[in-house]
Amino acid sequence: MSTIPLSAVLPAGFDPSQVKLHCAVYNGERHPIDVLSNDPEAWKGWNSWRGVKDDFNRQFVFSLAQDRHDPTLWLFGGIWEVTGRRHEPRALSYDIVLRDDLMGPFIQRLWVRLPLAGRNRRRNMESLLDQMTVSSIQEEAFVGDPFPGxxxxxxxxxxxxxxxxxxxxxxxxxxxxxxxxxxxxxxxxxxxxxxxxxxxxxxxxxxxxxxxxxxxxxxxxxxxxxxxxxxxxxxxxxxxxxxxxxxxxxxxxxxxxxxxxxxxxxxxxxxxxxx
The missing domain is CATH 3.40.1440 (GIY-YIG endonuclease)
Known part of the structure; x- marks a missing residue:
């Protein structure tokens, strides 16, 4: 069965050249998939954090949380609009708003396949879009791995x-x-x-x-x-x-x-x- 490109489920008129891709990974304390599924305010903070560079220098941030078990699998965490920026590094320097009108129903339900190379986790979306495919779309929002027995x-x-x-x-x-x-x-x-x-x-x-x-x-x-x-x-x-x-x-x-x-x-x- 052929794979479905992520571009097939993006909103009409979606311009990836206006979007930064945020591929959130384990930060030494918390796994992003746990934050996304359990702590909405903390997840917003992950997407408003500025490091040394002004990485989120575009209008939108397309956020993904890496799966705990498979590093090529990512859970969709929403499209955020950047409404304000400050120059302070290593702080919550971006003002962001979740755009529910842009793929809101897919949040915590859409799994994206992306074998991301390199250490940079904040990329221009158009540079990776052709590598991103739909792994699955679940009926229910992901809230964590079920009890295994x-x-x-x-x-x-x-x-x-x-x-x-x-x-x-x-x-x-x-x-x-x-x-x-x-x-x-x-x-x-x-x-x-x-x-x-x-x-x-x-x-x-x-x-x-x-x-x-x-x-x-x-x-x-x-x-x-x-x-x-x-x-x-x-x-x-x-x-x-x-x-x-x-x-x-x-x-x-x-x-x-x-x-x-x-x-x-x-x-x-x-x-x-x-x-």
Missing amino acids: HDRINHALTEIQAVVAQQRPDWRIALEHMKGVYVIHDQETGEPYVGSAYGDTGIWQRWSYYAATLHGDNIGLKEHLETIGEVAYRERMRFALLEFWSMRTDDGHVLEREAYWKSVLLSRSLGHNKN
């Missing part, structure tokens, strides 16, 4: 933080009334930390605390955070469930299984567990 969780801390920030109902309902044993491991070193949720604290509440504190008040994780730094820690630490049960499960059983997994994964001697 208890036995298929393998997510970085940044992803857990995004899910918690959005209060994703599919994730929350699946986890908040479950006890369980989980592992948090550094994907570069393989060093594990085994923990558990028991008592009145379900997995959702426990992981929400990690999202807020990064370390969950665990001594070993605190030390690891200090060693590798926050940016690397958010990306490298991954969460998975080892076992999970209903809230009716006896706490003694949960703690017994936690000890078992600490022994199996050598998380005391080779990981971050201190007890």
